[in-house]
Amino acid sequence: MIPMLSIKNLHVTVGETEIIKGLSLEVPAGEVHAVMGPNGAGKSTLSYALAGRPGYGVTEGAASLDGEDLLALDPSERAAKGVFLSFQYPLEIPGVPGLTFLRTALNAQRKARGEDEVAAPAFLKLAREKAAALKIDFDMLKRPLNVGFSGGEKKRMEIFQMAVLSPRLLILDETDSGLDIDALRIVAEGVNAMRSADRAMLVITHYQRLLDYIRPDRVHVLADGRIVASGGPELALELEREGYDKYAKVAA
Amino acid sequence: MTLAAALTTGDAAQLPSRRQEDWRWSDLRGLVRTMPPKSPRLAAPVDPGGPFACIPAIEVVIANGHLNWWPEENRGGVEVTIHQKPDLPRKAERLPMASLAAANAGDPPITIIQFNSGETQPILLRFVSNATLTSHHARVGVMVKAGASALLLESYEGAGEGYFANHLLEIFVEEGGALERVVIVGEVADAISVSTADVNLRPGAQFAQTVLTSGAKRQRHETHVANPGGGSQVRLDGVYLLEAGHADLTTEVIHQGLDGATRQLTKGAVRGASRAVFQGRIVVREGADRTDARMGHHALILSERAEVDAKPELEIYADDVACAHGNTVGALDEEALFYARSRGILEPEARAMLTEAFVGEVVDRIEHDGARDVARTWVAAHLRGES
Numbered sequence: 237m238i239p240m241l242s243i244k245n246l247h248v249t250v251g252e253t254e255i256i257k258g259l260s261l262e263v264p265a266g267e268v269h270a271v272m273g274p275n276g277a278g279k280s281t282l283s284y285a286l287a288g289r290p291g292y293g294v295t296e297g298a299a300s301l302d303g304e305d306l307l308a309l310d311p312s313e314r315a316a317k318g319v320f321l322s323f324q325y326p327l328e329i330p331g332v333p334g335l336t337f338l339r340t341a342l343n344a345q346r347k348a349r350g351e352d353e354v355a356a357p358a359f360l361k362l363a364r365e366k367a368a369a370l371k372i373d374f375d376m377l378k379r380p381l382n383v384g385f386s387g388g389e390k391k392r393m394e395i396f397q398m399a400v401l402s403p404r405l406l407i408l409d410e411t412d413s414g415l416d417i418d419a420l421r422i423v424a425e426g427v428n429a430m431r432s433a434d435r436a437m438l439v440i441t442h443y444q445r446l447l448d449y450i451r452p453d454r455v456h457v458l459a460d461g462r463i464v465a466s467g468g469p470e471l472a473l474e475l476e477r478e479g480y481d482k483y484a485k486v487a488a
Numbered sequence: 489m490t491l492a493a494a495l496t497t498g499d500a501a502q503l504p505s506r507r508q509e510d511w512r513w514s515d516l517r518g519l520v521r522t523m524p525p526k527s528p529r530l531a532a533p534v535d536p537g538g539p540f541a542c543i544p545a546i547e548v549v550i551a552n553g554h555l556n557w558w559p560e561e562n563r564g565g566v567e568v569t570i571h572q573k574p575d576l577p578r579k580a581e582r583l584p585m586a587s588l589a590a591a592n593a594g595d596p597p598i599t600i601i602q603f604n605s606g607e608t609q610p611i612l613l614r615f616v617s618n619a620t621l622t623s624h625h626a627r628v629g630v631m632v633k634a635g636a637s638a639l640l641l642e643s644y645e646g647a648g649e650g651y652f653a654n655h656l657l658e659i660f661v662e663e664g665g666a667l668e669r670v671v672i673v674g675e676v677a678d679a680i681s682v683s684t685a686d687v688n689l690r691p692g693a694q695f696a697q698t699v700l701t702s703g704a705k706r707q708r709h710e711t712h713v714a715n716p717g718g719g720s721q722v723r724l725d726g727v728y729l730l731e732a733g734h735a736d737l738t739t740e741v742i743h744q745g746l747d748g749a750t751r752q753l754t755k756g757a758v759r760g761a762s763r764a765v766f767q768g769r770i771v772v773r774e775g776a777d778r779t780d781a782r783m784g785h786h787a788l789i790l791s792e793r794a795e796v797d798a799k800p801e802l803e804i805y806a807d808d809v810a811c812a813h814g815n816t817v818g819a820l821d822e823e824a825l826f827y828a829r830s831r832g833i834l835e836p837e838a839r840a841m842l843t844e845a846f847v848g849e850v851v852d853r854i855e856h857d858g859a860r861d862v863a864r865t866w867v868a869a870h871l872r873g874e875s
Contacts, residue, residue, distance in 0.1 A: 287830045290822070315832035327827040331845025337828070340841065345832035380845075397831065 238303045240265040240436040246297035248285045255281040257461035266433040271440045273458035274480040279440045283409040287321040316348035318404030322394040329381040337381045366399040370426050387414030395426040406437040412446035424449030444476035459483040504584050513765040513797045514708050514736040527552040527622035538614045539672045540641040543858040545610035553594030553624030564609025570596035586684045589656035592625040600629040603638035610639035623652035632665035640669045646676035657685040661693035670859040673701035681707045691718025698725040698854050703735035710738040717745030727847045728756035728764045729870045736765035743776040752783040755847045758794035769801040776806045783813040840871035
């Protein structure tokens with residue numbers, strides 16, 4: 237069976253510097269994999285490269301979703317195929333209300349997939365339902381996206397967008413950063429609600445804390461641009477106890 | 489030979505050129521060797537329409553420099569009259585193109601629109617050009633009587649090619665009168681178009697203006713306002729969205745007395761090899777204390793060949809004033825662009841959406857709901873190539 241996400245020998249260069257140096261990883265449908273690593277290991281670079289951020293040059297290797305090459309696609313095409321990156325630092329979009337932004341995105345994705353657009357009433361119903369589940373005040377969605385929002389509010393907005401867009405591959409980049417414990421619980425519940433047999437998740441994090449709430453099936457250690465160890469959920473606990481030192485040495 | 493006389497003879501040598509400081513970025517002299525022949529008078533009335541057609545209003549149409557359509561009876565508190573022997577424009581010496589328009593105006597030499605009292609019916613003032621390689625000029629007076637409240641929806645609509653259109657408006661707002669002027673400039677790509685407005689306010693008058701332009705081969709929209717203070721408030725806004733060609737938004741406000749206010753916000757985006765010019769001058773005369781004047785101009789340059797020239801000027805000769813200006817030129821935020829694309833929005837739409845939001849701040853300041861909607865639609869269509 238083809239894994240939903242397959243990354244083989246990926247090399248990514250930012251500017252002149254190679255950050256990802258031969259990374260291989262497979263995530264089957266229905267599973268949640270955590271990628272943990274020290275600062276500077278290349279965690280965010282991996283997530284940006286998968287989403288197609290300009291300036292993140294893939295010099296070697298492959299990445300595919302359901303056997304289809306991702307790297308040849310434009311960021312918006314990747315989104316239409318089902319890739320969703322929850323940003324570590326979500327952007328503020330002045331002048332564009334959250335609902336307008338999201339409806340534009342949803343309909344652009346649907347159009348790219350040859351599906352009909354969602355009409356305004358159906359969209360509003362969907363948005364209300366998902367916002368309520370994430371305890372987001374609906375009026376907040378009428379304000380310019382993320383402008384003046386707290387770190388926790390921005391992260392909740394990411395999960396809200398994810399819930400409405402219903403992607404197949406979820407990449408969570410340091411979703412726990414900047415969250416207090418209550419916000420963390422709400423965000424994790426939102427993510428867990430999306431677990432399903434035809435979805436895969438890549439949870440990228442520095443700390444084990446998030447994994448108490450979003451239980452991974454597999455844990456991978458990323459150090460110096462490569463996966464240096466993989467194991468079950470117990471690996472996350474070991475990292476929490478012993479730190480990343482021994483992997484940093486392996487990588488070096 | 490005076491300028492006006494030189495120009496009536498078809499001599500283009502006196503057109504403003506880059507040697508004049510106020511015209512350095514919008515040279516006409518180098519573009520026009522001889523004054524093109526006069527545009528023909530249109531035989532039939534122009535069909536009702538234009539960009540503001542959805543707003544119930546009284547139409548006044550000036551086509552190829554001649555009054556083409558106007559209400560013959562007073563309606564909705566508005567009177568339209570014509571005069572055969574108007575005085576020379578008040579700032580003839582300083583405004584060469586205004587003099588040219590007055591000296592060469594079609595028939596009649598001046599059309600006067602007067603808003604009489606209270607809430608008045610909006611006026612659609614349409615300057616229609618349907619001409620090829622010819623030139624035309626017209627002069628319009630706008631009078632807002634004391635206490636009257638008026639909406640002037642002004643459009644420049646072009647058909648044909650390579651014409652030279654030059655218009656002069658002289659606007660007077662009496663004590664306690666209020667005028668909102670919303671302008672859409674939609675000339676053909678290879679036209680030369682100049683419009684000059686001389687705005688005179690009495691104390692306590694309100695004047696609010698928003699100009700939206702997509703430019704032309706050379707296009708300039710110029711507004712001069714005398715703010716007498718006494719609670720007079722002026723808003724002078726602009727939006728330019730250029731794919732090609734040239735647009736020039738030039739303004740001057742002179743604060744002449746105590747307690748006047750001016751708010752100015754111009755934003756625009758340039759693509760291709762287009763060029764935008766913003767010249768904003770606010771003068772606070774001696775004795776015009778407690779003036780409050782704020783000017784902002786912010787531009788997005790969306791291609792390497794596009795250019796924006798900006799000259800914000802504050803000249804302050806009074807002591808007790810609050811004045812501020814800000815001027816920025818930049819590019820779209822690449823991170824925001826990627827963020828939108830990562831959600832599935834195609835790059836051209838993401839660019840249009842972010843640019844629309846950028847200039848939306850200006851559009852939101854339009855007070856009349858219908859005119860604001862028209863302006864929003866105009867912006868959205870221009871950014872998506874649907875205009």
